[in-house]
Amino acid sequence: MHFSWLIKHQLLCIIIGIIASTKVGCFQFNFSSFQPLDGTDKLLLINNVAAIYSNALQVTPDSNSMLDRSGRAFYNKPFRLWSKKKNQTASFNSTFVLNINPHTSPGGEGLAFILTANTALPDNSSGEWLGIVNATTNGTSQAGILAVEFDTRKSFTEDGPDNHVGININSINSIQKVPLLSKGINISSGLNVTVRVEYVNYSISVYGYMTETSAQELLLVSSPLNLSSYLDEEVYVGFSASTSNYTELNCVIKWEFNGEDIIHDNKSLLWVWIIVATVVVIMVGGVVFFLVWRRKHGVRTLGDAYPRIEDQIQHSSMAPKKFRLKEIKKATGGFSLQNKLGEGGFGTVYKGLLENKEIAVKSHSKDSRQGKQEFVAEVTTIGSLHHRNLVKLIGWCYESRELLLIYEYMPNGSLDKYLFDEQNFATNNSTLKWETRRSVIYGVAQALEYLHNGCEKRVLHRDIKASNIMLDSEFNAKLGDFGLARTIQKKNETHHSTKEIAGTPGYMAPETFLIGRATVETDVYAFGVLVLEVVCGRRPGNVNGQDDYKNNIAYWVWELHGKGRIVSALDKRISNEEMNEEEVSSVLVLGLACCHPNPHHRPSMRTVLQILNGEASPPVVPQERPAFVWPVMPPFFNEGVDISLLNGQTPMFTEITCR
């Protein structure tokens, strides 16, 4: 379905409506012939005498007994002749062809074109009465009839001569009558006579000519006449005729009527406009519905940038709630600048208020090639996870090509601000205390342990770094940003198609560049870097992609460790009173263990937690940072290594992406 198609149709409807409204303003019909079988009889009100026969409307019929008959026939719908309310009288113009075939000499009695509200044939209206009136109703308003009579026989003293035309109102006596011989017309010649009766401007005129011998109509008779004074507002139009002991066949061969329909005019106009309006409303409604529907479901009909995104998410049974764009718009004040929390390569984060809860809305950058994939990854992984050290994903929204993730709001923002943001120190003077740092490390370790071992499917975060650790109002650490996260089956899959490198430089284990994929060990490495930066308050180094070990935090701490001065790596902003040297040293050594160049020597997250809990003894790391060797050596010194990860069953995932 196309927009332009709809508009075209809508226009067409309006045009048809306008044309129709100008057409139906008339009361008109046209019998170019009378056939018993073509349905014309159904358009006529015919009393039991008249008949359609031999291609003619026989007002008095051709039958065995043609004596003393009268008949009437009308068009089956009434014509609104005038309106009292509107003080208006309609005009009309009717042309018909008569054929009167005398059976006696002269023929009798005649035929009339009539307008009356009463279609019933009066009793005893044969003979001189022409089916117009009878002895009772003649000359009374009870008759309520206009007749243009074509009289074939002088039947009473006041009657005109044989073969005359007259205009009669409620009476057999004419208000005007004209002999037809002088007009070259013999109505009872058995030949066709064309007659036209015109009523315009309160004046009636009758024209006629012999159809076969002339084509020039002549004015036969004319008279001013206010029909509203005599007839009902609605009248039927038709013919009447009669015979006596003088007989003839009274026929109408053709009949056309054009009337101005004064009331129906406006009524039908009104109806037409109602119909047109209805159609327009339906069409507009249809278009609106279609657009709404397309926005809701058919985004892909527009050449969707992210096809099947909803399928991917919906298929994930644990997907969080889906929100409407308008709900999120309302919650964030229309994504207003005041509500903007931050901006990055991934997109923009806004603060909002949804159902009285503070939320953070992350809008994915539409330009980012990985936008959709990261969006789906995040919704399907984090959405099904619940841990107090994971940022809670409340819902998502995908509408109008907007990719939105809705999280619980973290009042204290991301960890990196407190570690490295000099501006933040200046304004907040909020250096994290040792205890807070310890609890942050512990929180992240718990989150990561949960991801690796605690949920149904193993999840690799792949992008652990300070800026992805969020702090709630009590500075509890919550791991966020699962854009690079991948779920892997516990039954390890080893196949992988792409060899892209994922993660953030400075946090990536050295083997990443060689194996080109993430493992639990690469997550542990990144965690180790995080531990070191939290304790030292230093950036991890290598952030600018310089492959310079002097610039690497692990190298730097390892050097101090070799010199037996590892505690001096502690952030200078932490006062000596608040920290426990042994504890600081233990945490730093743990960080180094996690940053071991040989993945097999890194502790598992379970071991890390045990060490932090004091359930396991701190790891032993060599005085000197071991060289990175590839392929890696089997483990030989670290008892704490999770064996299950080492039997060639290192979990891998299929795809690696870079950001």
Ligand SMILES: *[C@@H]1O[C@H](CO)[C@@H](O)[C@H](O)[C@H]1NC(C)=O
């Ligand atoms: C009706 O209209 C005619 C002219 O068309 C006028 O002469 C007459 O006074 C009007 N009658 C009323 C009641 O308005």
Ligand SMILES: *[C@@H]1O[C@H](CO)[C@@H](O)[C@H](O)[C@H]1NC(C)=O
């Ligand atoms: C009545 O119809 C005839 C032909 O059918 C036409 O010539 C004449 O102009 C019409 N009269 C009016 C008033 O429309």
Ligand SMILES: *[C@@H]1O[C@H](CO)[C@@H](O)[C@H](O)[C@H]1NC(C)=O
């Ligand atoms: C004339 O016709 C009316 C109505 O059809 C009827 O009531 C009345 O009796 C008739 N008069 C005569 C004289 O038949």
Ligand SMILES: *[C@@H]1O[C@H](CO)[C@@H](O)[C@H](O)[C@H]1NC(C)=O
């Ligand atoms: C009209 O025609 C009929 C049949 O041809 C004829 O008998 C009759 O005399 C004619 N009437 C006049 C007035 O010419």
Ligand SMILES: *[C@@H]1O[C@H](CO)[C@@H](O)[C@H](O)[C@H]1NC(C)=O
């Ligand atoms: C025609 O007759 C009606 C009813 O008697 C009257 O209201 C109207 O004004 C008359 N119209 C003219 C033009 O005389």
Ligand SMILES: *[C@@H]1O[C@H](CO)[C@@H](O)[C@H](O)[C@H]1NC(C)=O
């Ligand atoms: C018809 O009847 C009248 C009397 O009622 C009579 O004078 C006349 O001759 C009759 N006409 C015919 C054709 O029988």
